[in-house]
Amino acid sequence: MASVQRRAASKTASDLSGSPNNMAASTSQAQAVSRRNPPYLPTPLERIALGIFPVILVFGTIFSIVSPDIRASPYDHVSQSHHQDPSIAPSYFARKNNVFNVIFVKRGWGWVTFAFVFSLLMQPTGKTPPAVVLARRIRAGVRWVAVTGWWFFVTQWFFGPPIIDRSFRWTGGKCELAQREVAMGDGTVKEMLTAVACKAAGGKWKGGHDISGHVFLLVLGTAFLMQEVGWPALRFSGWHAEERCVVMSDGAVKSASAESETAVGEGSGESAFNIGGKTAIGIISLSLWMLLMTAIYFHTWFEKVSYKGASRLMQQRKLIVVLQFTGLVTATIGVYTIYYVPRFVPVLRGVVGLPGI
Numbered sequence: 552m553a554s555v556q557r558r559a560a561s562k563t564a565s566d567l568s569g570s571p572n573n574m575a576a577s578t579s580q581a582q583a584v585s586r587r588n589p590p591y592l593p594t595p596l597e598r599i600a601l602g603i604f605p606v607i608l609v610f611g612t613i614f615s616i617v618s619p620d621i622r623a624s625p626y627d628h629v630s631q632s633h634h635q636d637p638s639i640a641p642s643y644f645a646r647k648n649n650v651f652n653v654i655f656v657k658r659g660w661g662w663v664t665f666a667f668v669f670s671l672l673m674q675p676t677g678k679t680p681p682a683v684v685l686a687r688r689i690r691a692g693v694r695w696v697a698v699t700g701w702w703f704f705v706t707q708w709f710f711g712p713p714i715i716d717r718s719f720r721w722t723g724g725k726c727e728l729a730q731r732e733v734a735m736g737d738g739t740v741k742e743m744l745t746a747v748a749c750k751a752a753g754g755k756w757k758g759g760h761d762i763s764g765h766v767f768l769l770v771l772g773t774a775f776l777m778q779e780v781g782w783p784a785l786r787f788s789g790w791h792a793e794e795r796c797v798v799m800s801d802g803a804v805k806s807a808s809a810e811s812e813t814a815v816g817e818g819s820g821e822s823a824f825n826i827g828g829k830t831a832i833g834i835i836s837l838s839l840w841m842l843l844m845t846a847i848y849f850h851t852w853f854e855k856v857s858y859k860g861a862s863r864l865m866q867q868r869k870l871i872v873v874l875q876f877t878g879l880v881t882a883t884i885g886v887y888t889i890y891y892v893p894r895f896v897p898v899l900r901g902v903v904g905l906p907g908i
């Protein structure tokens with residue numbers, strides 16, 4: 552990669568050398584440079600792709616507020632859901648035991664990993680040398696480890712309870728049955744530090760802010776697949792000539808392609824998405840649908856605060872502002888660290904690389 556950087560650096564330096572005959576070319580190139588996408592921000596296409604998440608959350612929330620059926624449906628603050636009886640639940644998707652939740656979201660990271668590995672193995676390699684393909688796959692594997700590490704820390708384990716359970720307790724939550732058990736002399740339940748342990752002990756995990764694990768997992772998994780499948784497909788097919796910019800070790804800002812061994816549009820004329828890409832698109836679509844269902848039926852953000860005397864509509868409006876986006880924000884922290892920080896930190900880019908480069 553260092554040799555590619557040197558080649559690109561010397562090429563740009565000579566291109567911009569400013570000989571009298573090249574003044575017009577230099578000017579237009581300087582304009583092109585100034586038009587470059589800032590390395591620390593998503594590109595225009597990425598902004599559209601990432602913008603889907605808040606749009607879905609806002610739309611789902613508004614829908615749940617205006618829908619007469621949903622407003623009329625009893626909501627249980629402890630189970631964080633509408634009544635689960637099939638004859639009363641406002642929709643099949645309002646039930647926690649719906650098949651998409653049980654088989655897809657509850658095993659979500661397994662499905663995302665499957666789609667990632669399958670699409671990586673099926674990615675067309677064109678005339679790319681095998682050593683370059685191998686190096687790309689290794690760097691993609693390193694990014695999977697990093698993203699999976701973030702998912703693991705947030706939802707499964709973080710040197711003890713996962714971040715979701717720790718933040719729940721930091722914001723005042725506890726295993727409520729534990730208080731009664733303590734009063735009755737049973738100290739063991741008091742020590743329940745995770746939602747899983749609390750519920751397994753018959754306790755109620757109440758009182759704190761519960762980052763939505765569903766929103767977190769669905770956003771993180773979808774953004775991960777968009778990056779890992781979208782960028783290689785875009786570069787290979789040359790369907791949309793959009794450049795990610797990177798900061799080089801000498802501080803110059805260049806197109807990420809300056810560090811690539813292959814040109815954009817190597818496979819022009821071929822379909823951008825083969826069976827691997829289409830599988831990932833299927834997982835992305837299902838994830839976005841389930842994100843919408845979570846936003847509509849599982850408002851884990853508004854049951855946390857009680858506004859006595861306030862209308863239900865007002866409760867929802869207030870809490871949307873305060874609590875709605877923590878799952879989204881937590882996922883965004885991971886995505887930004889793994890896919891954007893390397894664009895302006897060359898040392899990190901040397902380890903994790905960029906998808907498709």
Ligand SMILES: CCCCCCCCCCCCCCCC(=O)SCCNC(=O)CCNC(=O)[C@H](O)C(C)(C)COP(=O)(O)O
Pocket residue numbers: 656657658659660661662665706763764765768
């Ligand atoms: C040509 C080759 C074809 C090969 C075809 C093979 C097909 C195999 C498909 C394999 C797909 C993987 C299936 C899933 C396997 C697993 O279960 S792996 C386990 C992964 N675990 C998770 O993903 C757990 C995800 N869950 C959570 O993180 C949390 O539960 C939550 C959803 C974030 C929130 O939990 P709540 O408590 O409900 O809030």
Ligand SMILES: Nc1ncnc2c1ncn2[C@@H]1O[C@H](COP(=O)(O)O)[C@@H](OP(=O)(O)O)[C@H]1O
Pocket residue numbers: 630631632644645646647648649652761762763764765766841842844845849851
């Ligand atoms: N789209 C969806 N479909 C079914 N259940 C969902 C769901 N989104 C959230 N839930 C359920 O709502 C509860 C809160 O989820 P979260 O905090 O992750 O948003 C969880 O209940 P359980 O923990 O009882 O399974 C979860 O299973």
